[in-house]
Amino acid sequence: MSSQHARPGPRSIELFDRARRFTPGGVNSPARAFNGVGGGAPVFIDRARGAWITDVDGNEYVDYVGSFGPMILGHADPAVVEAVQKQAAKGLSFGAPTGLEVELAELISTMVDSIESVRMVNSGTEAAMTAIRLARGHTGRNKIVKFAGNYHGHVDALLVNAGSGPLTLGIPGSPGVPASVVEDTLVATYNDLESVKTAFAEHGDEIAAIMVEPVAGNMNCVPPVDGFLEGLREICDAHGTLLIFDEVMTGFRVHPNCAQAYFGVTPDVTALGKIVGGGMPVGAVGGPASVMETLAPSGPVYQAGTLSGHPLGMAAGIATLEQIRDGSVHAAIEPKMTALRDGLAARARQHGVPFMTQGAGAMFGMFFTEAERVTRFDEVAACDLDAFTRFFHGMLDNGVYLAPAAFEAAFVSRAHDEEAIEATLAAADKAFAAVAA
Numbered sequence: 001m002s003s004q005h006a007r008p009g010p011r012s013i014e015l016f017d018r019a020r021r022f023t024p025g026g027v028n029s030p031a032r033a034f035n036g037v038g039g040g041a042p043v044f045i046d047r048a049r050g051a052w053i054t055d056v057d058g059n060e061y062v063d064y065v066g067s068f069g070p071m072i073l074g075h076a077d078p079a080v081v082e083a084v085q086k087q088a089a090k091g092l093s094f095g096a097p098t099g100l101e102v103e104l105a106e107l108i109s110t111m112v113d114s115i116e117s118v119r120m121v122n123s124g125t126e127a128a129m130t131a132i133r134l135a136r137g138h139t140g141r142n143k144i145v146k147f148a149g150n151y152h153g154h155v156d157a158l159l160v161n162a163g164s165g166p167l168t169l170g171i172p173g174s175p176g177v178p179a180s181v182v183e184d185t186l187v188a189t190y191n192d193l194e195s196v197k198t199a200f201a202e203h204g205d206e207i208a209a210i211m212v213e214p215v216a217g218n219m220n221c222v223p224p225v226d227g228f229l230e231g232l233r234e235i236c237d238a239h240g241t242l243l244i245f246d247e248v249m250t251g252f253r254v255h256p257n258c259a260q261a262y263f264g265v266t267p268d269v270t271a272l273g274k275i276v277g278g279g280m281p282v283g284a285v286g287g288p289a290s291v292m293e294t295l296a297p298s299g300p301v302y303q304a305g306t307l308s309g310h311p312l313g314m315a316a317g318i319a320t321l322e323q324i325r326d327g328s329v330h331a332a333i334e335p336k337m338t339a340l341r342d343g344l345a346a347r348a349r350q351h352g353v354p355f356m357t358q359g360a361g362a363m364f365g366m367f368f369t370e371a372e373r374v375t376r377f378d379e380v381a382a383c384d385l386d387a388f389t390r391f392f393h394g395m396l397d398n399g400v401y402l403a404p405a406a407f408e409a410a411f412v413s414r415a416h417d418e419e420a421i422e423a424t425l426a427a428a429d430k431a432f433a434a435v436a437a
């Protein structure tokens, strides 16, 4: 498929040939592969600044991947880069506590109402894994409710009907995850409280936690319907179950104080990643001290990490959250988001392509459908995936980098200025024409 297109260019193709010899599938995370958009070499990146990313062939793109979420300030934000450089000169990591960890933990707990205490980890996957172990240890129960199409990283127990990469590859579970490991994982339907009530009717007092993406961002972008998150809170309260918000993607993106502030629903435990590390490998789990103190060394639930609280990650996270905390980043993004989404919809209409966008805060999704709104996973799956693939390549050939799968959300940063948005809409004009052809 990629050979019919102008991009990726020869250097990316050559690197992909080499990469496939030394790395499974040529990529270090399946979401970067082009399997979901017809296959072939992905674009290999050389550098990025602001809203723009440059590939190894020298092609420039307006970037809506933003490192799959972290880059809300834009790439190579000067304050973040400076903070990392300064810290690197002082030593890379120590295996002993630093003031940076304290500073980032304080910042997170100031910004996120439900969080008093934070444990730093190295990725969103680790944050999700720690969150469910904590919930199980704290409640003394084993079962977890998750939602089809929600993705919580490659945690064994949560890799059931997951979104993102597994969805793109059509993998309902994964070989290598024994049935015994997922026998306590109950899968409900996102935005459908009845399916959650059914699980609780059968297993109510065995359920340690409900784990949910407050905006589902791994089955395209599906915000919660009115009452869904509130309903989950009520069910959890009625059964002594912990409500875990996986805010790895939504945290500090949907709202400066996370999706929980945007929707006004308070979880017991929050998993964070992506923006919290400003582009470095950082995750975090937070909640009230009464729950968090269950973790070692205060409590009996074991969790650890040689590089956890890594100084460079902490420095990048602090430099990022410090800019987000006064709300100015989100205020700046809001009008750009409206211009972009309205502009895309208008161009689709001009070309007669059934299309709509939906989103929350600084993330949105593109849907090739006649529907006005998509709220459930089966509706996402019913969208025209072929049209997305044609649109994706039309955008890539015309200088816009979207995630290479119909099941990923798109991310806008503070650096997406008028020029970037105009360039995007000009490319969309051509890409929608290709979809309509």
Ligand code: PLP
Pocket: 068, 123, 124, 125, 126, 128, 151, 152, 153, 154, 164, 213, 217, 218, 246, 247, 248, 249, 250, 273, 274
């Ligand atoms: N949880 C959510 C909601 C995510 O979107 C992701 C990654 O996309 C993860 C967890 C896993 O994070 P990581 O890829 O950093 O392990």
